[in-house]
Amino acid sequence: MRKRIAALALALAMVLSLAACGGDNSSKxxxxxxxxxxxxxxxxxxxxxxxxxxxxxxxxxxxxxxxxxxxxxxxxxxxxxxxxxxxxxxxxxxxxxxxxxxxxxxxxxxxxxxxxxxxxxxxxxxxxxxxxxxxxxxxxxxxxxxxxxxxxSHEIGWTAGILAGLMTQTNTVAFIGAIELDTTQGKYAGFKESAEYVGKQEGKSVTVLDPVYSGDFNASDKGIEFAKALMDQGADVFFGDAGAVDSGARQAIDEHNTAAGKVEVYDIAQPADLLGQNECIICSQVTDxxxxxxxxxxxxxxxxxxxxxxxxTMGNGVLSAGKISDLVPKEIQDKYNAYLEQVKAGTFMK
Amino acid sequence: MDMTFVTNLLLASVHMATPLIFLALAELYSQRAGLVHIGIEGLAAIGSLTGFLVSYISGSPMTGMFLGALMGILVNMIYAYATITLCAEQTVYGMIINIFALALASFIYRVYFGAGASLAQVNLMSTLSSALGITSDNFFVELLLDQTLMVYLAYGLVLFTAVYFNKTKSGLNYKAVGEYPKAAATLGINVIGVKYVASIICGALAGMGGAYLTTCYSTTYVDGNVAGRGFIALAAVIFGRWSAGGVLLACLFFGFCDALQIRLQISGSSMPYQFFQMIPYIATVAVLTLIGAKKAGPKGAGKPYRKEER
Missing domain, CATH: 3.40.50.2300 (Response regulator)
Incomplete structure (x- = not known):
């Protein structure tokens, strides 16, 4: 009986300590x-x-x-x-x-x-x-x-896809998602059409690999493995909509670039300006x-x-592009900014 | 299917199986002493956070790994005291450990870094090839040398465990505690002592498995990064029929299935991606069905040992 009480007390103590951990429930x-x-x-x-x-x-x-x-x-x-x-x-x-x-x-x-x-x-x-x-x-x-x-979400995809289309050297770009949400699909669709369109304007045929999904926003390990596998397929510019999975993907890209001795694979972050968080990030799509x-x-x-x-939208200023990395040549930066102006004006791809 | 696909699939399988090996060995040591531990997920979570935090503060992933193991032991002592000394229900306390340790890890991270802070990242443990200055795309070099010390330790532990449980007197005594604790006690084996040692080993290995994720695999920590591996480890022990070799094969199989689903998604198949994500779980059900229950686990597993009872 004494042991049962002690076991119960121990369980209670753990629960109460958790409540104490949670402590600050007052509103900020x-x-x-x-x-x-x-x-x-x-x-x-x-x-x-x-x-x-x-x-x-x-x-x-x-x-x-x-x-x-x-x-x-x-x-x-x-x-x-x-x-x-x-x-x-x-x-x-x-x-x-x-x-x-x-x-x-x-x-x-x-x-x-x-x-x-x-x-x-x-x-x-x-x-x-x-x-x-x-x-x-x-x-x-x-x-x-x-x-x-x-x-x-379509314009978010455009913001990343335009830069991906301009920057890709292998003419292959990739997208990583967590869950097949409507918004994620919209971002992928915008990314794909803009990368292909811009690539065509630049005289290259850009392939946007099919989207892959981790099934979980927190699976950074899956991000690592997805990025490795996509780089094996030749992808050299990445965009994602997958939370911590994106962080894992950037880690794998940075490791690849370190092994290569130069930054040759890039990532476009979202939804805040994350330039500098990882070496591979060349720009961010920013949503206010x-x-x-x-x-x-x-x-x-x-x-x-x-x-x-x-x-x-880009037009009302809620969507924008973040700071651009020095890894993006000046000429491409200028082209990118010109395309973004077209998006703002509603004339992109028209 | 080209060779790059196959070789990279195998390399990814090894990477994804390693944390599982630590966790499954933790479960194996626990069950072999009669303690069914469903709280491995929680122990790994606190080990993961400790490994990350210590590595972040000290700059030493190895110290992070060591303290991750220590934290795993500390938290598991709650489970040990409750289930061994107080003879409380093992399943209930395993679940309590899961809830408690996961929340504690999340809380500590939040207190240290603050909510909404920018992403904290750590340096990972060096691989043998980088320490030796070897750079090669050769599959065997990558498989054998491009690994951290913890990978070699994981496989070394499997070998040690196989020998220990089957070829040493101490190992046989250990197994006897999990099978027939009362009979073991009549032979002069300190049943309670062995169970506590098992809990220390289990806590250390589970903590290391968690710390592996943040000191050898991913540069970031995020709540829930153990992602069910603690439960997969539980399945791996059953799948591996409570033997070290079997557990290794089970972990490699799970790692392979996980790596395979990632690569199949990328293969451009028109199959919905959810189908590929089901592969590890379908494989588990299929193999467990095929293996059946010919060999049950330790007979004393899950049952409290009361010294004073006849």
Whole structure:
């Protein structure tokens, strides 16, 4: 009996120590600003992020978390985040934040659509902001409380594909994805058509290898093996949409370049400017997710929120290209910038 | 199918099998002493984080590996105390270790680096070929020399384990504890002591398996990077019929299947990629079905040993 009690106490101690580890559950309050909601009361607005990525993955998770933090800091909102959430826990995590009275629940990815629609039905007073969702999602929300922030995945692909088409020496470029999401497919489609188009303009026939999928955003080891295998196929410019998998791919590319004694295989990063993180990165496709989140926050503050979709394009400045590495010759940089101007003007490939 | 495909597939298989070998050996040592440990995933996670963090701070992957093993032992002592001394349910505590250690690893990383920080990267352990200054594209040179010390250690441990369990008195005594602990005790074997030693070995090997991922394989740490290898190791021990040689073959097989699915995706087949991702799991089910349960595991595995009971 004494042993049973001791075993139980040990289990309890471990659980409680974990709770202590989790400790800081209080909302982060960057400015602690309070807003006048028009009814004379000072309201502190709160936003919570739910993601299946780790916010320390140095890629998608980190970038989308920082987007929320930047927007919250700018607008004086409190923020919370639950990361590395399993698919089976999406619904409960969303509902938990709703129960806590958060004004906006923010989810970066198309994979949350079903859970969002379910919870949005039950919590009509909470706004759901989904980054990279599907276009039809807001219409499916019965209470009209879902906003989809939609960086144009095709244009994201173009930004990378144009540079890939210009830089490839082997005329073979590759794309690594994690999960076959609509947005990932859109990025691949844009990457493929722009790389082939630009290659043709440059008098070369560029082959864009079929996309490969790791099945998991955190599998950096798979990124290493995918990159090695794709380099065996002759790929010399990479683009990806796979979180930590992209980090693994860059590691393999850097190792290849070190062995070759020169940088001959390149990577184009996304969705923040990651130039300098790895030697192989020649440029980044940058999405200003912060401004999209901020737009949603503003509409909640003003009481003008209506749901629907907000689009991010090169034209409205949400999408852009990051700094270009010195590994890209000046002549190619100029051509690249000229192509980007065409994208902004809506004349690319027309 | 060209030779490059085959040779690179085999090289990738070795890379992907090595962490599994450490983890499966950890499980083997635990089960051979009668402790079914489903918490290998958690031990590997904390080993992975410790290896990464120590390597990042000290600049020495070897120190990271050593302390990763030490951390694995420390965390596994919770399991050992609960299941050996307190005779608690092994499966329950294995699961608790999984939840606790994974969360602890994530928490420590978050505290040290902060949320949303830029990606931290470490230098990996050098390979023998780079230490010797050998550069060659030859398959055998790459297979035999372009490996870190830990790869040689993994295969050396398999050999040692095979000899130890089958050719030494100490190894036979160890196995006796996992089979019939009460009979072993009547022969003067310190059953509790052997079980604790098994837990130390298990913790060290699982910690090393995790630390391998961040000191020899990937320059970054990300939550969940063990990616189910702890559970695959559990399957590998069953698959390998609780023998060191069998476990090695099972790990190589799993590594091969994983490497194969990656390369088949790239082969340009019109088959959906999900099909290729299923290969390691379909293969597991198929082989386990074919092998059947002719030889069960240690008979005392999973059962608490109460010294005072008759």
């Amino acid at each position: 309050q960057p400015g602690g600003d309070k807003k006048d909601d028009g009814q004379g009361s000072d309201k502190v607005y709160r936003i919570a992020m739910v993601t299946d990525s780790s916010i320390t993955d140095g890629s998608w998770g980190t970038v989308t978390y920082n987007a929320m933090v930047d927007a919250a800091t700018e607008r004086g909102w409190q923020y919370e985040c639950a990361d590395a959430i399993a698919q089976s826990a999406y619904y409960d995590t969303f509902a938990s934040y709703c129960d806590q009275g958060f004004d906006i629940v923010y989810a970066p990815g198309n994979q949350y659509t079903d859970a969002i629609l379910e919870v949005a039905k039950e919590y009509p007073d909470v706004v759901f902001a989904q980054l990279n969702g599907s276009m039809g999602t807001p219409e499916k929300a019965e209470n009209g409380n879902v906003m989809v922030m939609f960086p144009d 997710n912060s401004s999209l989140v901020s737009m949603c926050m503003e509409s909640v503050e003003n009481g003008t929120f209506e749901g629907g979709a907000v689009y991010g």
